[in-house]
Amino acid sequence: MRLTDKVIFITGASRGIGAASARQLAQRGARLVLGARTAAPLQAVADDIRDAGGEALAVPLDVTDPASVQAAVDVALARYGRIDVLINNAGNGGALGFLLDTDPDATRAMFEVHVFGAERMTRAVLPAMLAQGGGRVVNVVSTVGYVPMPGAAAYCAAKAAVIALTEALRGELADHPVTLVLFSPPHTQTEAGRDWPLDLPRTFQPDEAAAALVATLQRDRRDWLAGGNQTLLWLQRISPRWAAGIMRGIGLDATRKALALKAPALAPPGT
Numbered sequence: 183m184r185l186t187d188k189v190i191f192i193t194g195a196s197r198g199i200g201a202a203s204a205r206q207l208a209q210r211g212a213r214l215v216l217g218a219r220t221a222a223p224l225q226a227v228a229d230d231i232r233d234a235g236g237e238a239l240a241v242p243l244d245v246t247d248p249a250s251v252q253a254a255v256d257v258a259l260a261r262y263g264r265i266d267v268l269i270n271n272a273g274n275g276g277a278l279g280f281l282l283d284t285d286p287d288a289t290r291a292m293f294e295v296h297v298f299g300a301e302r303m304t305r306a307v308l309p310a311m312l313a314q315g316g317g318r319v320v321n322v323v324s325t326v327g328y329v330p331m332p333g334a335a336a337y338c339a340a341k342a343a344v345i346a347l348t349e350a351l352r353g354e355l356a357d358h359p360v361t362l363v364l365f366s367p368p369h370t371q372t373e374a375g376r377d378w379p380l381d382l383p384r385t386f387q388p389d390e391a392a393a394a395l396v397a398t399l400q401r402d403r404r405d406w407l408a409g410g411n412q413t414l415l416w417l418q419r420i421s422p423r424w425a426a427g428i429m430r431g432i433g434l435d436a437t438r439k440a441l442a443l444k445a446p447a448l449a450p451p452g453t
């Protein structure tokens with residue numbers, strides 16, 4: 183896909199992978215619509231892009247709120263008359279923790295943002311894409327949506343649900359010129375990523391994850407697990423137990439580390 187002049191709506195664009203992707207897409211000539219809840223940092227990203235000679239419109243939105251989603255999509259369509267690419271990127275990994283110790287409402291909240299948020303955005307944008315004769319929806323998922331990790335059950339379940347939703351919709355849209363893409367960033371040093379102390383050979387910066395997302399669009403990839411994580415998926419196909427074992431080790435270790443960091447320091451004896 184050539185990115186020049188494409189209208190690209192990206193959610194979660196106020197920081198992290200979303201903001202870095204927006205900047206890189208704008209450098210390649212795309213016209214950006216940026217969504218996130220907090221207006222000031224979102225506007226700052228749009229201003230940066232415009233100062234660098236690009237085009238960007240900041241539209242505050244909460245993907246968990248149907249009225250806010252519809253209003254934001256209406257603003258984008260009123261401005262540009264079309265949306266060529268929707269990138270459902272908004273989300274967070276949540277704190278690591280063992281399921282029985284977590285609040286059931288936290289699981290629901292995770293689904294609200296990742297699953298229902300992506301679904302809401304897609305429902306709002308698809309009619310315009312179909313009417314204009316084409317479009318692309320990129321759902322930003324995660325390696326742990328394919329190979330789940332202990333300590334992040336709700337997040338893994340939510341990303342797995344997004345993957346299933348995407349696959350089902352692909353079938354429904356097979357005869358239409360709208361394509362669906364699944365993109366999994368590597369473990370990236372963002373506000374969300376820093377909450378997960380994973381012991382991995384390498385951690386990525388937002389610009390690196392964004393470059394992989396941009397390449398996924400430019401090379402018309404359908405599914406891409408960036409940062410070498412595609413290997414884990416192949417391993418899972420050959421030996422599901424082996425892949426699960428690797429994730430079990432990483433997840434348990436990281437969750438124990440995260441819980442220890444959160445625990446209050448022991449009071450010194452005699453106090």
Ligand SMILES: NC(=O)c1ccc[n+]([C@@H]2O[C@H](COP(=O)([O-])OP(=O)(O)OC[C@H]3O[C@@H](n4cnc5c(N)ncnc54)[C@H](OP(=O)(O)O)[C@@H]3O)[C@@H](O)[C@H]2O)c1
Nearest residue numbers: 194196198199218219220244245272273369370372374375
């Ligand atoms: N970082 C990683 O290692 C990693 C790995 C795999 C997958 N991912 C996925 O990559 C995506 C981006 O993550 P990130 O690491 O860049 O996170 P991040 O730095 O924490 O940024 C999250 C973005 O989402 C926005 N957001 C959160 N809730 C929202 C809502 N209800 N409505 C609209 N916007 C919302 C945030 O802005 P506001 O708070 O202002 O709304 C922010 O712009 C997420 O889907 C995440 O699950 C990340």
